[in-house]
Amino acid sequence: xxxxxxxxxxAQHAGVSTSTVSRYLNSGYVDVRxxxxxREAIGATGYMPSMMARGLKAQQSNIVVMIVPDIGNPFYSxxxxxxxxxxxxxxxxxxxxxxxxxxxxxxxALDLARQMYASGIIISSINTCEHIARAPGKTxxxxxxxxxxxxxxFDTVMVHxxxxxxxxxxxxxxxxxxxxxxxxxxxxxxIAEGRLNGFLRTMREENxxxxxxxxxxxxxxxxxxxxxxxYLAGIAERPTAVCCVNDLVAxxxxxxxxxxxxxxxxxxxxxxxxxxxYATIAAPELTTxxxxxxxxxxxxxRMLMGRINGTYxxxxxxxxxxxxxxxxxxxxxxxxxxxxxxxxxxxxKEGGTPL
Amino acid sequence: xxxxxxxxxxAQHAGVSTSTVSRYLNSGYVDVRxxxxxREAIGATGYMPSMMARGLKAQQSNIVVMIVPDIGNPFYSxxxxxxxxxxxxxxxxxxxxxxxxxxxxxxxALDLARQMYASGIIISSINTCEHIARAPGKTxxxxxxxxxxxxxxFDTVMVHxxxxxxxxxxxxxxxxxxxxxxxxxxxxxxIAEGRLNGFLRTMREENxxxxxxxxxxxxxxxxxxxxxxxYLAGIAERPTAVCCVNDLVAxxxxxxxxxxxxxxxxxxxxxxxxxxxYATIAAPELTTxxxxxxxxxxxxxRMLMGRINGTYxxxxxxxxxxxxxxxxxxxxxxxxxxxxxxxxxxxxKEGGTPL
DNA sequence: CCCAAATGTGGTAACGTTGCCACAAATGGA
DNA sequence: TCCATTTGTGGCAACGTTACCACATTTGGG
Numbered sequence: 001x002x003x004x005x006x007x008x009x010x011a012q013h014a015g016v017s018t019s020t021v022s023r024y025l026n027s028g029y030v031d032v033r034x035x036x037x038x039r040e041a042i043g044a045t046g047y048m049p050s051m052m053a054r055g056l057k058a059q060q061s062n063i064v065v066m067i068v069p070d071i072g073n074p075f076y077s078x079x080x081x082x083x084x085x086x087x088x089x090x091x092x093x094x095x096x097x098x099x100x101x102x103x104x105x106x107x108x109a110l111d112l113a114r115q116m117y118a119s120g121i122i123i124s125s126i127n128t129c130e131h132i133a134r135a136p137g138k139t140x141x142x143x144x145x146x147x148x149x150x151x152x153x154f155d156t157v158m159v160h161x162x163x164x165x166x167x168x169x170x171x172x173x174x175x176x177x178x179x180x181x182x183x184x185x186x187x188x189x190x191i192a193e194g195r196l197n198g199f200l201r202t203m204r205e206e207n208x209x210x211x212x213x214x215x216x217x218x219x220x221x222x223x224x225x226x227x228x229x230x231y232l233a234g235i236a237e238r239p240t241a242v243c244c245v246n247d248l249v250a251x252x253x254x255x256x257x258x259x260x261x262x263x264x265x266x267x268x269x270x271x272x273x274x275x276x277x278y279a280t281i282a283a284p285e286l287t288t289x290x291x292x293x294x295x296x297x298x299x300x301x302r303m304l305m306g307r308i309n310g311t312y313x314x315x316x317x318x319x320x321x322x323x324x325x326x327x328x329x330x331x332x333x334x335x336x337x338x339x340x341x342x343x344x345x346x347x348x349k350e351g352g353t354p355l
Numbered sequence: 356x357x358x359x360x361x362x363x364x365x366a367q368h369a370g371v372s373t374s375t376v377s378r379y380l381n382s383g384y385v386d387v388r389x390x391x392x393x394r395e396a397i398g399a400t401g402y403m404p405s406m407m408a409r410g411l412k413a414q415q416s417n418i419v420v421m422i423v424p425d426i427g428n429p430f431y432s433x434x435x436x437x438x439x440x441x442x443x444x445x446x447x448x449x450x451x452x453x454x455x456x457x458x459x460x461x462x463x464a465l466d467l468a469r470q471m472y473a474s475g476i477i478i479s480s481i482n483t484c485e486h487i488a489r490a491p492g493k494t495x496x497x498x499x500x501x502x503x504x505x506x507x508x509f510d511t512v513m514v515h516x517x518x519x520x521x522x523x524x525x526x527x528x529x530x531x532x533x534x535x536x537x538x539x540x541x542x543x544x545x546i547a548e549g550r551l552n553g554f555l556r557t558m559r560e561e562n563x564x565x566x567x568x569x570x571x572x573x574x575x576x577x578x579x580x581x582x583x584x585x586y587l588a589g590i591a592e593r594p595t596a597v598c599c600v601n602d603l604v605a606x607x608x609x610x611x612x613x614x615x616x617x618x619x620x621x622x623x624x625x626x627x628x629x630x631x632x633y634a635t636i637a638a639p640e641l642t643t644x645x646x647x648x649x650x651x652x653x654x655x656x657r658m659l660m661g662r663i664n665g666t667y668x669x670x671x672x673x674x675x676x677x678x679x680x681x682x683x684x685x686x687x688x689x690x691x692x693x694x695x696x697x698x699x700x701x702x703x704k705e706g707g708t709p710l
Numbered sequence: 711c712c713c714a715a716a717t718g719t720g721g722t723a724a725c726g727t728t729g730c731c732a733c734a735a736a737t738g739g740a
Numbered sequence: 741t742c743c744a745t746t747t748g749t750g751g752c753a754a755c756g757t758t759a760c761c762a763c764a765t766t767t768g769g770g
Contacts, residue, residue, distance in 0.1 A: 004414065006726055017750045022728055031748060051470045052410035053726030056755050059359070061407065071426070071436050071451075081426050084453060088460075093467060096426075096451045098439060105443075112448060115406045222632065251636050277577060281606045283638025361756055372720045377758055386718060408756030411725050 005047045014041035025049065055117050062092050064304070065113035067123040069101045073220070073248065074276040076124060078293035079145070083122060083301050090305070092119065099125075101189070101220075114139060120304045122297075125190070141307035143300045146190055152316055155303040157296055160320045163198030164289040167325040168243045168271040171287070173206050176333045177241040177269060181214035183228040183253055184245030192217065195245050195273065214239055218249075225252020232268075233260045240268060240334035247272035247279050247288055254282060254330065265332035275326060284329030295321055360402045369396035380404065410472050417447050419659070420468035422478040424456045428575070428603065429631040431479060433648035434500070438477060438656050445660070447474065454480075456544070456575070469494060475659045477652075480545065496662035498655045501545055507671055510658040512651055515675045518553030519644040522680040523598045523626040526642070528561050531688045532596040532624060536569035538583040538608055539600030547572065550600050550628065569594055573604075580607020587623075588615045595623060595689035602627035602634050602643055609639075609685065620687035630681055639684030650676055 007025075011018045014037040024030045024038045041047075055061035064087055068076040084094040095116070099106040106125060113121050117140075124145040144156040165182075172180055182199045185192025196215070203210050216231065218224040225244060229252060232242060244250035250272030254264050264270055264284055272279060272288040279286035299319045306312035362380075366373045369392040379385045379393045396402075410416035419442055423431040439449040450471070454461040461480060468476050472495075479500040499511040520537075527535055537554045540547025551570070558565050571586065573579040580599060584607060587597060599605035605627030609619050619625055619639055627634060627643040634641035654674045661667035 004726085007728095008726080018726090019728080019750055019752095020748085023749085026728075029748070034748080048466060048470055050411065050472070050726050052407050052416065052472055053755090054728080055407035056405065056411050056725090056757085057727045057729090059755070071432050071439070072429070074427070074429075077426050077432050081453060084426070084451075085455075088452075093450060093471075094452075095448060096439075097443075097449075098436060100440075111403060115403055116448075117405070117407055222636070251633075255636060278606075278633040278636065281577070281610060281633060282636050359756085362758095363756080373756090374720055374722095374758080375718085378719085381758075384718070389718085405756050408725090409758080411727085411755090412757045412759085414725070 004050070005045045007047070007049070009045050010038065010041045010047045013045055014038045059117055060119060061117040063095055063113075063116050063118045064092050064120045064122065065095045065097060065109065065116065065118045067097045067099055067106060067109045067113075067121065067125070069099055069124060070220075071096065071098050074278070075246070075274045075291065075293045079124070079297040079300075082294040082297035086298070086301055101186070120308050122300050122304060141304060143304045143307075145296055145300050152318070155307065155317050157300045157303070157319045157321060159194070159291055160322045162323070163194055164273040164291060164323045165195045165198035165243055165245075166202040167289050167323055168273070168287075169199055169202040169206070171325055171327065172241045172243065172269060172271065172331065173202075173208070175241075175269065175331060178208055178334075179211070179214070179237070179239045179241075180208065181211075181216065181232055181239040181242045182245075183216045183218065183232070183242050184220060184225060184249035185217045186219060187217055192220070192245055199243055220246060220248065222248045222252040222255070225249035226256045227252075229253035229256025230260070233257055233262055238268070241331070242268065242270045244270065244272050247274045247276045247286060250286055250288070250330070251278070251282055254284075254286075265330050267335055269331040269334070271331060280328070282330075287328045287331040288326050290324045290326060292321065359405070360400045361405070362402070364400050365393065365396045365402045368400055369393045414472055415474060416472040418450055418468075418471050418473045419447050419475045419477065420450045420452060420464065420471065420473045422452045422454055422461060422464045422468075422476065422480070424454055424479060425575075426451065426453050429633070430601070430629045430646065430648045434479070434652040434655075437649040437652035441653070441656055456541070475663050477655050477659060496659060498659045498662075500651055500655050507673070510662065510672050512655045512658070512674045512676060514549075514646055515677045517678070518549055519628040519646060519678045520550045520553035520598055520600075521557040522644050522678055523628070523642075524554055524557040524561070526680055526682065527596045527598065527624060527626065527686065528563070530596075530624065530686060533563055533689075534566070534569070534592070534594045534596075535563070536566075536571065536587055536594040536597045537600075538571045538573065538587070538597050539575060539580060539604035540572045541574060542572055547575075547600055554598055575601060575603065577603045577607040577610070580604035581611045582607075584608035584611025585615070588612055588617055593623070596686070597623065597625050599625065599627050602629045602631045602641055605641055605643070605685070606633070609641075620685050622690055624686040624689070626686060635683070642683045642686040643681050645679045645681060647676065 007018050007021050011021045014021065016034060016038065020030060020034060021038055024035060051061065066080055066083055068080060071077055071080065080096050084096065087094050097109040099109055110121065120140050121142045122145065123142060142154045144152060144154045146156060146158050169180065180203065182196060185196055200210060213235065216228040218228045225248060232239060233256060242253055244253055250270050254270050257264055257268060262268055272286050273291055275288045275290040279288050299321065303317060303319065362373050362376050366376045371389055371393065375385060375389060376393055379390055406416065421435055421438055423435060426432055426435065435451050442449050452464040454464055465476065475495050476497045477500065478497060497509045499507055499509045501511060501513050524535065535558065537551060540551055555565060568590065571583040573583045580603060583604065587594060588611060597608055599608055605625050609625050612619055612623060617623055627641050628646055630643045630645040634643050654676065658672060658674065
């Protein structure tokens with residue numbers, strides 16, 4: 001078991017003191033000749049600074065902890081990828097933790113960040129941020145990535161307060177849909193509730209009836225969507241459109257309809273949120289609302305670096321990422337059978353506000 | 356700026372020495388009464404051990420570094436998710452790094468692992484492992500996840516040496532295909548070369564001609580597949596089937612064909628490798644060969660933990676994960692036009708070895 | 711009753727690094 | 741020529757933890 005190469009070995013090799021080597025490494029003033037000898041000594045010894053020693057001494061590590069609900073979700077993995085890549089170029093290390101949509105694991109992850117003397121934390125909490133603040137001792141700067149909040153305690157990147165689902169609903173209404181279901185999400189999850197609320201609000205604004213039997217908070221995955229789709233296909237008065245909490249759920253819904261012989265969008269329209277890469281691969285290609293993971297990551301990091309560098313030290317800031325509706329193949333006007341039943345309503349909606 | 360709570364504060368609060376608190380924390384022998392007072396003191400002070408101090412002292416951290424080519428690839432993200440989840444339960448922290456299929460970033464990641472005194476490394480290198488060994492000083496145990504190798508220097512989890520693509524090719528041949536293209540991969544990448552070699556070997560075994568114009572090493576992503584698909588659709592003597600290096604490429608190929616009015620599998624068959632979740636969402640659902648990320652992760656971790664715990668200290672071990680062909684909708688017998696042109700050859704193959 | 715062993719605890723040095731202070735040498739103005 | 745300033749370097753303590761040793765106390769056998 002070989003001994004580690006330390007700064008002392010380098011100092012000895014270069015014939016200087018450890019202080020001087022340290023100063024050299026941290027870009028202090030060192031004589032050019034000395035500097036050269038140290039450079040040579042580092043090469044010769046293969047010296048590599050110890051993160052642990054540095055972190056202990058400085059009470060600060062070059063680690064940024066990123067906490068997401070699920071790395072398997074392409075939205076989060078693209079966000080993580082962007083953040084990690086940018087941080088790497090800035091000389092930081094990203095520790096990526098998955099909370100599995102579990103509050104206790106989220107808290108454990110936050111504790112871990114403090115144990116590591118993390119420089120910063122980016123957390124995509126599915127919940128409200130109350131439990132985040134309860135930290136004794138000093139806490140690294142935190143940036144939140146979440147659904148809309150009035151006045152968060154931390155810097156926050158969030159989707160535009162009008163939300164993603166209103167865009168979906170208005171698009172569907174404009175196409176002539178009146179009986180619209182909502183699928184996905186979990187009660188208590190901030191993101192899901194925001195999207196559900198946007199759905200409900202817009203439905204009311206458009207004077208459309210809200211049938212509680214069409215609100216399915218089944219979860220966030222493709223499997224959850226599949227279950228919701230099976231259910232919706234089977235009920236008596238089937239909706240003509242389904243507004244889903246995200247693309248994964250929408251893909252599951254489409255898949256279920258497909259298995260049951262329902263054609264999308266001829267028989268039923270489906271919308272998603274996130275614009276994951278696979279939304280363009282599915283058949284039909286998914287109409288969706290962008291919620292760009294890369295953009296989220298970039299903005300979150302920008303705010304975090306502001307805190308870390310001390311460039312900004314004021315009140316928590318909010319950045320709202322706009323949503324954009326991308327109309328593709330999974331939405332179309334409702335089947336004639338339906339419009340014929342209530343032609344008046346259909347015509348009225350035809351003349352409604354344009355997108 | 357509040358001072359951190361250290362082991363000394365706890366000791367003071369409990370009226371014992373730091374040694375005793377340390378012994379309590381590391382499950383040494385402590386009197387029950389003392390033990391109780393320490394427990395109480397920890398609760399009162401909100402003490403949290405410092406990872407940095409621990410790591411420095413022990414010359415060993417509870418960090419496991421995982422290096423993958425691309426977190427955005429579902430195969431790697433599912434592998435990472437599994438590993439990370441299991442490690443978390445064992446009390447380890449996973450640092451997930453993306454090498455971006457770049458050797459220099461891979462080396463940087465390995466250096467980083469040593470700087471962090473990592474307990475272990477799991478690396479999915481797309482290249483051979485020569486550059487991994489060149490570490491001065493002591494190196495943590497390493498487990499490789501890669502394509503087939505004869506006698507690797509490290510514990511390795513790899514796909515079965517018969518490879519994934521032979522299964523695809525034999526399946527296609529059995530369906531009656533003779534003119535088969537290969538799409539995806541990068542020259543110099545171990546995984547891609549293994550799959551390409553498997554393709555070439557099996558084609559030869561089946562006595563099928565290999566047309567260099569049908570070997571397209573375009574890359575690993577969906578976009579790369581799309582490009583390959585566009586090309587293949589346009590050439591004079593179009594292949595009747597495309598064997599892709601992975602599902603992402605296959606989805607891109609299908610997408611390109613779709614855009615050009617070619618129907619899969621009626622006009623052309625396509626196979627992938629990996630069985631990513633979206634393979635079942637695509638239309639048509641993708642015929643693929645499994646290369647289960649979770650299984651890979653689990654096996655890699657099992658070997659790594661053996662090294663870390665010292666349970667196993669012998670020669671590097673190999674674990675081969677079997678490939679399984681999953682026949683779905685994207686493959687079918689070639690279009691009659693083709694079989695009519697060479698009926699004899701077709702019939703000969705009909706009687707070939709079954710899958 | 712005495713000594714040996716077992717049990718529980720405290721002191722201390724070290725892990726590798728950096729920041730502060732002190733000091734020597736070089737420089738420059740009067 | 742002398743003192744003040746600048747420039748470059750080394751010594752030392754500390755970050756929070758643990759491993760080792762030493763020591764005090766208790767236990768038990770002879």
